[in-house]
Amino acid sequence: MSVGLISKTELHEGSTYYAQGGISAVLSKIDSIDQHVEDTMEAGAGLCKEDIVKSVAKESKDIISWLLKQGVEFTKNESNKHSKLHLTKEGGHTYPRIVHAADKTGEAIQDSLIKKVKEQSNIKLFTHHVAIDLITSNEKETNKKKCIGSYVLNKKNNLISVFQAKFIVLATGGANKVYLYTSNPDTSSGDGIAMAYRAGCDITNMEFMQFHPTCLFHQKAKSFLVSESVRGEGGQLLLPNGKPFMHKYDSRGVLAPRDIVARAIDSEMKIHGLDYVLLDISHKKSSFVKKRFPNIYEKCLKFNIDITKNAIPVVPATHYTCGGINIDINARTNIKNLYAIGEVAHSGLHGANRMASNSLLECIFFSRKVLEDINKCKNEEHIDIYNDLENNKNKKVSEEVIIKHSWEEIRTLMWNYVGIVRTDERLLKAKIRVSMYKKEIEECFSKNVISSDLIELRNLVYIAEIIITSALSRKESRGLHYNLDYPNTNKKALDTIINTNIKNNIKLYQEK
Numbered sequence: 001m002s003v004g005l006i007s008k009t010e011l012h013e014g015s016t017y018y019a020q021g022g023i024s025a026v027l028s029k030i031d032s033i034d035q036h037v038e039d040t041m042e043a044g045a046g047l048c049k050e051d052i053v054k055s056v057a058k059e060s061k062d063i064i065s066w067l068l069k070q071g072v073e074f075t076k077n078e079s080n081k082h083s084k085l086h087l088t089k090e091g092g093h094t095y096p097r098i099v100h101a102a103d104k105t106g107e108a109i110q111d112s113l114i115k116k117v118k119e120q121s122n123i124k125l126f127t128h129h130v131a132i133d134l135i136t137s138n139e140k141e142t143n144k145k146k147c148i149g150s151y152v153l154n155k156k157n158n159l160i161s162v163f164q165a166k167f168i169v170l171a172t173g174g175a176n177k178v179y180l181y182t183s184n185p186d187t188s189s190g191d192g193i194a195m196a197y198r199a200g201c202d203i204t205n206m207e208f209m210q211f212h213p214t215c216l217f218h219q220k221a222k223s224f225l226v227s228e229s230v231r232g233e234g235g236q237l238l239l240p241n242g243k244p245f246m247h248k249y250d251s252r253g254v255l256a257p258r259d260i261v262a263r264a265i266d267s268e269m270k271i272h273g274l275d276y277v278l279l280d281i282s283h284k285k286s287s288f289v290k291k292r293f294p295n296i297y298e299k300c301l302k303f304n305i306d307i308t309k310n311a312i313p314v315v316p317a318t319h320y321t322c323g324g325i326n327i328d329i330n331a332r333t334n335i336k337n338l339y340a341i342g343e344v345a346h347s348g349l350h351g352a353n354r355m356a357s358n359s360l361l362e363c364i365f366f367s368r369k370v371l372e373d374i375n376k377c378k379n380e381e382h383i384d385i386y387n388d389l390e391n392n393k394n395k396k397v398s399e400e401v402i403i404k405h406s407w408e409e410i411r412t413l414m415w416n417y418v419g420i421v422r423t424d425e426r427l428l429k430a431k432i433r434v435s436m437y438k439k440e441i442e443e444c445f446s447k448n449v450i451s452s453d454l455i456e457l458r459n460l461v462y463i464a465e466i467i468i469t470s471a472l473s474r475k476e477s478r479g480l481h482y483n484l485d486y487p488n489t490n491k492k493a494l495d496t497i498i499n500t501n502i503k504n505n506i507k508l509y510q511e512k
Helices: 033-043 050-069 105-118 191-199 258-272 286-292 294-302 359-376 400-417 424-447 452-473
Strands: 003-007 123-127 129-138 145-154 159-164 168-170 209-216 236-238 277-280 312-321 324-326 338-340
Touching: 003 129, 033 050, 050 359, 105 123, 105 359, 129 159, 129 191, 129 452, 145 168, 145 191, 168 191, 191 324, 191 338, 191 452, 209 258, 236 258, 258 277, 258 312, 286 294, 338 359, 400 424, 400 452, 424 452
Parallel strands: 003 123, 168 338
Antiparallel strands: 129 145, 145 159, 209 312, 236 277, 277 312
């Protein structure tokens, strides 16, 4: 099987690389699959698909074994009481079940897998390439829409090419750069979700944007995430005067699920007029903190914060997209031969709120499912695509200041109007403004040279529109979606599903 791997920047750049906490798995004798399922279902606030949750939890142990075989060096358990690997605890988990590599788990997993990829002769890498849109056709027999490739921009020479394939897998990450403050890298601009939406995929539950409760508050830190495992190891959330507050919001205190902790911090900041709250792990032994959180310790020290002696100033920031392209147990979308895995997808594992460290597990689980499914139907017919592209000929270059200004306006609008706590009034105002931005950006996209920044801006405005539409259609508060106009939770939990039913406009790139 021949594989082409397209990456917007360098291959490692993405949210996985920055994942600190770990990957959840049932490895301890005191834990169980049923308890992992129950914890996940509770965090998901009624919207998890139980069959998916059970399937993922059951394979967690095997997935860890597979990762170890790939060379991932997880932190060992020195006491070896219940597990050979060190297991920590995070919000929503009843028992310690988080396998980690110190506080650089994502980096450890990704580095090992990238090394394996580069050893494979059948995998060709295309770094600094940006997908623009998916290409689809209709099957003659069934009239079912089928994905046959993608238009891709080479950032090095600014030329557009057709990348054709029998099977296309979207693993493009989330859409959290649509908000002003986020823990995610700049690549998380929702490209895969926006492309799938324009192609006609079902997009599910995009109102559920997870805000990580604790990101480092510092002008130069660029929303550096402070792992939930800091609270799992005894870190306390405090007001600047040293008083704890989480006991007022949940009996689990600092280990309540992320949506509860994020809203609690947001509430305390508004009540007291604060710019931040404090996360304090300094009561633990200095040697323990440095060994358990070497990355966080070194990063904070760069900003003159010694976490072994002082509390860390933190604020909530968007962290994870719980909704996305709707997929089944095999990661199939409603478009034939198009798959989606990871944060770009909505599998039903996370429901209305993702439980910590289930995301890396989900990535590996569904990547395996995609491989199994493709191997079953690898005799798929090859369809030739006529390559007649504009390649940015006879177009003017859009001014970067306009792109930058629109980018900042949309992200600020989303933060202020579609944030942690929402109202219909703010959502409706946001919808009007975003529709204006969308019209302007699409016009700019059709007339100007297509650049990486313009592609991301276009995707960003589509993502904003989808989130707002989804939020307005949910007349309740559930999980990560909290609307002051509908503070109660409906008895019946239903998904929010959006579909454009608009055919992919491939004429945009063709010579006239």
